[in-house]
Amino acid sequence: MNAPITPKVLVIDDDNDLRYSLKRVLSGRQYEVLEAASGEEGLSMAEQHNPHVILLDNRMGGMSGMEALQHLRGINPNAMIILMTAYGTTQTTIEAMKFGAFDYIMKPFDLKKILSLTESAIAASKDLVKAGKEDAASAVSNEDIEGGIIGSSSAMQEVFKMIGQVAASDVTVMVTGESGTGKELIARAIYQNSLRAQKPYIAVNCAAIPENLIESELFGHEKGSFTGATNQRIGKFELCDGGTIFLDEIGDMALTTQTKILRALQEGEIQRVGSSETIKVNVRMLAATNKPLEEMVKEKTFREDLYYRLNVVRIQLPPLRERKEDVPKLIDFVLKRLARDSKADTKSISPEALALLNQYRWPGNVRELENLIYRSAVLAQGDMILIKDLPQEVVKAITAAAGTAEPVTAESEVAVSASHTEPAGGVEPVASATATAPAAEPLAPVAVAGGSAPAAEEGTLLGQPSVDPYDAVYAALRETHVSNILEHGERALIARALAECGGKQVKAAEILGMTRATLRKRIDQYDLS
Numbered sequence: 083m084n085a086p087i088t089p090k091v092l093v094i095d096d097d098n099d100l101r102y103s104l105k106r107v108l109s110g111r112q113y114e115v116l117e118a119a120s121g122e123e124g125l126s127m128a129e130q131h132n133p134h135v136i137l138l139d140n141r142m143g144g145m146s147g148m149e150a151l152q153h154l155r156g157i158n159p160n161a162m163i164i165l166m167t168a169y170g171t172t173q174t175t176i177e178a179m180k181f182g183a184f185d186y187i188m189k190p191f192d193l194k195k196i197l198s199l200t201e202s203a204i205a206a207s208k209d210l211v212k213a214g215k216e217d218a219a220s221a222v223s224n225e226d227i228e229g230g231i232i233g234s235s236s237a238m239q240e241v242f243k244m245i246g247q248v249a250a251s252d253v254t255v256m257v258t259g260e261s262g263t264g265k266e267l268i269a270r271a272i273y274q275n276s277l278r279a280q281k282p283y284i285a286v287n288c289a290a291i292p293e294n295l296i297e298s299e300l301f302g303h304e305k306g307s308f309t310g311a312t313n314q315r316i317g318k319f320e321l322c323d324g325g326t327i328f329l330d331e332i333g334d335m336a337l338t339t340q341t342k343i344l345r346a347l348q349e350g351e352i353q354r355v356g357s358s359e360t361i362k363v364n365v366r367m368l369a370a371t372n373k374p375l376e377e378m379v380k381e382k383t384f385r386e387d388l389y390y391r392l393n394v395v396r397i398q399l400p401p402l403r404e405r406k407e408d409v410p411k412l413i414d415f416v417l418k419r420l421a422r423d424s425k426a427d428t429k430s431i432s433p434e435a436l437a438l439l440n441q442y443r444w445p446g447n448v449r450e451l452e453n454l455i456y457r458s459a460v461l462a463q464g465d466m467i468l469i470k471d472l473p474q475e476v477v478k479a480i481t482a483a484a485g486t487a488e489p490v491t492a493e494s495e496v497a498v499s500a501s502h503t504e505p506a507g508g509v510e511p512v513a514s515a516t517a518t519a520p521a522a523e524p525l526a527p528v529a530v531a532g533g534s535a536p537a538a539e540e541g542t543l544l545g546q547p548s549v550d551p552y553d554a555v556y557a558a559l560r561e562t563h564v565s566n567i568l569e570h571g572e573r574a575l576i577a578r579a580l581a582e583c584g585g586k587q588v589k590a591a592e593i594l595g596m597t598r599a600t601l602r603k604r605i606d607q608y609d610l611s
């Protein structure tokens with residue numbers, strides 16, 4: 083019997099500390115760990131040692147990780163490559179998957195996470211070798227897409243991976259998610275990464291076109307086919323032949339139009355309104371909705387057959403409140419875009435304001451964030467958005483929720499949402515109460531740990547900046563509860579501890595570090611029972 087082969091892992095990274103940390107934990111799992119400090123060195127190590135798994139940094143001096151990835155696929159097609167980057171962009175993730183990476187991990191990462199990812203990669207590599215298969219993945223064309231999609235949360239990373247996986251085929255994709263989560267952006271990214279990228283892309287907002295005009299809009303009409311049809315008109319499907327059509331708000335489409343869409347999808351055929359001639363079209367369809375299509379199918383307001391046809395691949399976009407780790411980068415992205423477009427030159431947001439926004443529920447999702455940052459950046463007097471520049475209704479909603487240990491209420495959310503859902507980019511910021519709000523003294527900047535960390539243990543985050551959450555809470559309370567910060571803070575903490583313990587006072591008192599009698603007194607004092 084052959085002795086089991088020791089899995090070989092090659093770490094390619096120019097950060098010595100990170101390589102050292104990875105080597106320590108991976109060696110602890112009995113893997114043979116090889117190191118390379120550059121892409122070039124990594125290629126020759128891969129050729130010499132034929133590793134099972136390669137952990138590859140994306141940003142290195144000299145050859146970039148993405149370039150190395152493509153060479154490595156050629157040198158060692160059976161190796162499973164995990165791309166690591168601190169500067170993850172959508173583009174990177176999509177490209178990494180297109181170029182055949184096994185997976186992708188954002189720095190800073192938990193060592194446990196990289197360990198489990200490495201384990202899965204080793205298992206996958208063994209399967210591949212066992213099956214005697216060559217990796218069929220080949221590098222697809224390297225077209226340069228205009229990125230513009232931010233998301234380093236794992237939920238968005240999954241979305242980007244899916245884009246990479248589905249883009250090259252002609253499969254129909256349904257993008258779902260709340261309003262403002264970026265459905266249109268994702269549809270465009272699929273198109274831009276597809277083999278039809280040089281062909282037309284037409285987005286149709288089905289909710290914005292009156293029912294009696296939508297068929298003509300989509301399929302065209304013949305002259306005189308209805309009152310007002312003074313000329314022949316070519317519809318979007320015909321215009322888009324060879325390309326991609328994105329049907330936004332598909333849940334708002336009438337049943338008769340749905341039938342025609344189904345035919346276009348199934349047979350690749352359309353008819354202009356008022357004509358019996360059948361026209362062949364070759365169009366890839368992408369669709370989006372924030373409506374519950376499954377329920378609509380049950381209620382027979384959406385055709386079941388069309389539902390299944392459109393829903394071949396489903397990309398569900400998570401609401402922003404479930405991926406709050408994306409908020410800082412989104413803010414930075416919006417600020418940079420505002421500066422690029424000469425709309426505002428505010429460069430950053432204070433750690434306190436950012437920490438405060440991290441507690442917000444973002445009912446209007448990324449669209450709301452864009453508008454809020456636009457408005458705040460225009461009102462900010464210096465280089466930095468401070469808490470005083472944020473819309474007061476948002477600050478109040480957050481601090482009120484902090485005081486009652488309740489999440490931001492639906493009512494406050496609706497109010498906030500209504501004042502921030504202007505179409506992105508097209509609306510001038512509203513100078514509201516925010517402009518006259520009393521200015522809080524800016525607090526000293528929060529200390530951010532710099533430099534490279536020594537070898538970390540499992541469960542720690544590598545390179546993670548440390549931010550003290552009390553800075554934000556304190557700054558927010560200074561603005562809204564100047565005279566009784568301590569009481570306010572105590573009440574909020576007690577309420578949270580009680581909520582965590584399901585109202586059990588003994589346990590809550592233990593967490594809070596007070597006697598049960600004191601806790602009871604406070605519950606009465608703050609009316610928390």
Ligand SMILES: Nc1ncnc2c1ncn2[C@@H]1O[C@H](COP(=O)(O)OP(=O)(O)OP(=O)(O)O)[C@@H](O)[C@H]1O
Pocket residue numbers: 230231232233259260261262263264265266267268330370371372412415448449452506
């Ligand atoms: N991940 C993201 N990165 C950067 N910008 C984003 C992201 N997601 C959404 N946006 C921006 O937010 C705004 C709303 O996005 P989009 O129109 O794609 O949302 P939607 O889900 O289609 O909304 P609706 O359902 O209301 O049509 C756009 O300006 C878009 O550029």
